[in-house]
């Protein structure tokens with residue numbers, strides 16, 4: 279099994295290392311032709327505007343859109359989630375090109391700037407009920423986006439209750455449409471639509487092996503679920519991050535102590 283990892287910028291090495299720990303080969307994708315050698319793709323976190331410029335420079339957008347349209351599994355984390363969204367708000371002046379396909383609107387810096395990065399235990403009760411282990415998993419949010427709204431074909435996998443004093447928006451004049459991003463009690467931080475998975479946080483940076491494996495395996499399992507391009511892009515057959523069936527991922531073992539990167 280070979281997974282492509284878009285390697286223009288951002289945390290692609292971390293994703294490749296995470297895949298390696300699962301015994302899966304991750305290959306760096308920098309050129310359109312290289313997409314032909316992989317049947318699934320991870321678009322990592324980083325800085326989406328920069329990543330978009332590099333993707334444009336390498337003429338990657340048409341090939342990425344084609345990849346998505348063919349129903350091949352694509353997982354966008356953080357900046358990658360922004361890439362996959364049909365619409366992004368809070369973009370830099372002039373906007374940025376998106377791959378699209380995921381029927382949702384993403385706020386690019388919903389949780390604020392770099393120094394407002396944080397970690398949080400995300401509640402996914404269905405995960406514990408079906409897979410065992412603690413009810414929460416740790417989300418690492420780095421200058422993180424959030425999903426503001428989703429279309430009917432999108433499954434919400436995880437949301438996060440945001441205290442109103444934590445809902446931070448840039449006051450910069452180039453950060454647009456803030457009036458549409460009213461503070462919510464809960465914001466969506468993980469979604470799936472058929473072959474597309476999006477997480478606002480960085481699973482590849484989490485030291486909690488249980489969560490790490492879970493989320494990565496979720497994606498890897500999507501590969502067998504949707505095949506190599508047969509999905510219509512509609513709702514997945516499963517809802518929630520709860521479909522890591524049949525694999526012994528050690529959920530009933532004592533969970534490892536997590537190692538937050540921000541302490």
Ligand SMILES: NC(=O)CC[C@H](N)C(=O)O
Nearest residue numbers: 323324325326356357420
């Ligand atoms: N950690 C991340 O990927 C941050 C994404 C960032 N908010 C952006 O616009 O690109």
